[in-house]
Amino acid sequence: MKNIKYITSLIVAALVFSCSTENDLIDLDSLAAPSNISALTTVTQDNTGKVTFLPKGEGVTRYEILFGDGTIAPAYVGPGESVEHTYKEGVYDAKIIGTTLNGKKTEVTQKVVVSFRAPENLVVTIENDLAVSKKVNVKATADFALFYDVYFGETGKPDPISANNGESLSYTYQNAGVYTIRVVSKSAAVKTTEFTQVFTVTVVNKPFTSAPTPPNRQAGDVISIYSAKYTDVAGTNYFPDWGQGGQGSAWAEFDLNGDKMLNYIKLSYQGIALADDKTIDVSGMEFIHMDVWTADLQKLETSLISKTSGEKPVVKDLVANQWNSIDIPISAFTSQGLTVADIFQLKFVGTPWATGSVFIDNIYFYKAPAALLQIPIDFESTTLTYPWAGFGASDFGPIPVSVVANPDKTGNNVSNKVVKIEKPTGAQVWAGASLDLDSKVDFTKGTKVKINVWSPKAGAKILLKMEVSTSPKDGNGNPTVFVEVEATATVANSWQVLTFDLTTSSAFNSANAYDRVILFPDFGVAGSGTSYYFDDIKQSN
Template sequence: MKKIHFIISLFVLAIAMGCSEDTSTVDLDAVKAPTNISALTTVTQDNTGKVTFLPKGEGVSQYEIFFGDGTTAAAYVSPGETVSHVYKEGVYQSKIVGTTLNGKRTEVIQEVVVSFKAPENLVVVITNDLSVSKKVTVTAKADFALFYDVYFGEAGKPDPISANNGASVSYTYQVAGVYKIRVVSKSAAIKTTEYTEDFTVTLVNKPSTSAATPPNRQATDVISIYSSKYTDVAGTNYFPDWGQGGQGSSWAEFELNGDKMLNYIKLSYQGIALADNTSIDVSGMEFLHMDVWTADLQKIETSLISKTNGEKPVVKDLVAGQWNSIDIPVSAFTSQGLTVADIFQLKLVGTPWATGSVFIDNIYFYKAPSAAQTIQLPLDFESSTLTYAWIGFGAADFGPIPVSMITNPDKSGVNVSNKVVKIDKPSGAQVWAGASLSLDSKVDFAKGTKIKVTVWSPKVGAKILYKMEDSTSPKDGNGNPTINVEVEATTTVANAWEVLTFDLTSAASFNSANSYDKVILFPDFGVAGAGSTYYFDDIKQF
């Protein structure tokens, strides 16, 4: 029986692929085991003991339900479907198994309580979400109950939402206000048990736009604690609980159109801690920067904490309802006697205490760049003072792939320069793996709308995708700038340098008025990584 159901699932997949215009193959070996397996279990209130299972999970092609009452045969259920089973009164350990198309299985044991007594000792907890406006969570638990229904009381939404006894269910209202929330706890008995509460649904004031994007900086000119623009200090803990939870404070990472920011809720004080035994020397930096948005805080106090001699604070006023761009001179801390060569923690304190919430982004130390330090087209990578901060992406685990500046390994043919960019595409890397470099100024297209790149490829026929982005443009659902241009070229020689040309005007998205300030290279685009290495040099306009 199991084999038949698995074959059917593969057949359905084959039909779906056959009807699609996408001819790419599916790597079944790469499919991961199912996650978040559970089942909503409901029972009819008629003393029959008829229980209905609605299994849930991620990455599941089919479920098996073992009822736990001595029934030997499993019930097979497709995603979104239900199965019913009649129990005698008692407590049973059911087993829900989720299976993927490649046969990987995840199973959970779930208790099923079948009682012909009405639920007793019903306890209901209703809370507003601390970071999402108008979102309410209900948790209900009672003796003898199997599940409960929640009527949230919003006009036009008469149907209840069901949850297992003791589990939680959430609902987001259209409008804040007072609503009559009714909870009906149910067992297999005819009689149910109810709880009703007039509950105030609240707003969470939050920003509707992101903070300004930080400028391009050399890696030597910035030490980033939290930003998407720069590379953050590794291992930083943005939510170490130093006892704030006991004062009613909380925290979350808030995401706005793909842009993540820290959210400290009812801020009393909050720490930011570097990894164990880690500290940073900011004595060579000039300012500490952060962007702060609040609806109800009047001031924020920022302290740097030194391993050597404690902490010193600086207080800044805040304007509600807008982003506050704050730059604190490092000298404001050192003038108080603080040693800043071994900073290992930061502390933030809100005024009023434990009352208002803040959203914080772009926390970093920086110094003014030298006038001679600029990364812009043309790029030949020969500078001894510039830091070419390439960032790799698209490894098998979606992390970074190796990218580095190295001595030219093949000084021959069209490229005898000293320094080149090395991009490894390891086995299993994503088809879109590559590396990006931020420029210090936007590209001036008066110098040309075609790009030449000198490329060394290990094979003929490798597609090289050249892309440029405006990093300040709005982000898409994946957090990538929406203003960009992409052009492909194909290698014609193997294990030798050649010059590839990318005509930007051939792309419909290209507009010379756009502020492109990032260069991205995709080696062997469209092909999964196979452990190959590519080299790039001399990115020039003409």
């Protein structure tokens, strides 16, 4: 341990003398412990039991290897270095310890199988990667084996890649095509066991994940062309063709587990046309947004087409095999002389021409909001809309929800506007209404939520639920990240401030991006034709 401290002190001293300012110094205490520690273990095929350890990990300045066979002295190696050790036949638990510059350690145990018997029962899996084009994943497992080599059969690449028995390795080819892949499983015996497969390496030609979910926006801040998030311009034709089908170009609406997106195939140029004689005025918007995925296009040219001033293009580079979120300023079109008050078509051009395919989702124009729908909410704004969505009627449809004039301007609430949630006769016990916020809740302003509530009866439970709308969905399509807290109205036909302490729920986490507020009036009781009113949703400590 004294040696480690001495080495560290020398390194620190060197850093101090080599830096010109105090701000350049490295904060050793902030360095994290090493991660992803392992070792590639290979053995010679000569019945000697000579095993080579090549350790690897992140944040490591030195490795310590304990061989697990009774050898007392450990071996020390630096990053990229290896060490040999001779074993008798058997199975051993070796320990690989990685150490950082500040002395933090991470230890893993790795099984080392040394057998003078040739590998048996070799099982090999070879698969194209679902996410990366021309990438192949291989996994080989055999009894008595320690590691395996893979020869991928690509011209000019004769050397194998090695992996521990039972672990996976990957290789990315320069070109798609048919290759002969040879797997050689090895133990400490002279004899090896092989597997060969003629395998077709493919290009990933479609996304396997959805595009990022657009943020919540006020209706006046967005004009949507194609998006499940916002209301699209009615009557839009997403596949007008414009004669490109004759060049081999095609189109489809691609469905990814219920998430639909536009797919232009062998894109020369294709586009979008609004309904006959319809135009949109986007002069009040600041950007056009698109999410674009491709396996083989290098660039996408996007044009806005005006009825009076023609079309102007903007070209964007694309990164293959991932979603590209593109935001083009409207000024990039108007600076070319385009009038954007009468847009009636959009056009997309692919580079290279008529060769690659593209998937496009979330096409909309937007501007920065003049005001955000966020807590606190008092329903008095003349610029914001409050798009409450009711649910849980007797037929499982929506229940009535609306922003109305305050029906009882007395007591602690003399404001003008409130939200009214009706619970009709036969409504579900979980009937309520939800409101999407334009930004996540900032819990530095408090972890308690106070709501002014008007209930037609005392004893009614009010359930407040807050959700992360973009979190994974459950079997009913509801977000799985949420927090629920109850409070009870103690008076009838009068305004009363109820407090919901979010910290009383074990599910609450202030780091979560809660962006949806849901109210359940008279929770747990079926509807009886009554109405509840809510106002002044605020935070407090």
